[in-house]
Amino acid sequence: MGMNGYDLSHKFFEWAFSNREDFKPTVSALYFYLVEVCNTLGWKKEFSISAKECMEGMGVSGYNTYKGAFDVLCKHGFIKVVKKSCNHYQANIITLLNFDRVTDSPTDEVIDKVTSKYSESSYQSNGDILKTNKTIETIKQEIIPETEVSVKSNKKQKIKFSEFVSLTQEEHNNLIQEYSESATKRMIEILNNYKGSSGKKYKSDYLAILNWVVDRYNDEQKKNPQSAKMSFEQAGNNSDCGYKDTL
Secondary structure, eight states, X not given: OOOOHHHHHHHXXXXXXXXXXXXXXXXXXXXXXXXXXXXXXXXXXXXXEEHHHHHHHHTOOOHHHHHHHHHHHHHTTSEEEEEOOSSSSXXXXXXXOOOTTSOSSOOHHHHHHHHHHHOEEEEOTTSOEEEEOOOHXXXXXXXXXXXXXXXXXXXXXXXXXXXXXXXXXXXXXXXXXXXXXXXXXXXXXXXXXXXXXXXXXXXXXXXXXXXXXXXXXXXXXXXXXXXXXXXXXXXXXXXXXXXXXXX
């Protein structure tokens, strides 16, 4: 069965209502950001993403807050780490799971929790209480858009760095910080040439760079050691640009 955003959100909120001790807004924000990224990549089975990018997508600045949410998603089988990163700046390779072990039908316990929390009441003049019944689907329709809005609010205006490649300033800065200015310039050039010649379009050029252009650039450097040496020397000469040791 193919993966889609509705099924994933449906099963996520069933889990949330049954696991209040582990469910937090940060868990929801991280999960739906990862779903958005996976959807942007055409539902790739595996994709790479760094802790820093996840923190930006969640809208949090503390690494421990992100790590806590990430561990909850791993613990309950929402995501699986295929290859773990060595530090905060390198990317984890993860896969979203389909949650076959989660039942499609909500349990009585879940329904009771939902009803008790979200039933609305108002008083008439005679003191009678009128309760409005809300189905689980209605509640989800109210909750899910709020999560989607929080994810979309993190999207920033993009800048054209070449004819066919657009990045936010923050994405461009992240690439420079991790790979150097010269490497970033060359990777943008590689992606620009590919998109221009093939007509291929990406929802996110930044994710395209992380997922395959980096590997193409590294292969290119291995085949041309002299070019790699010049890029290294140039990065050293630009030591005043704020590069940080990632160890």
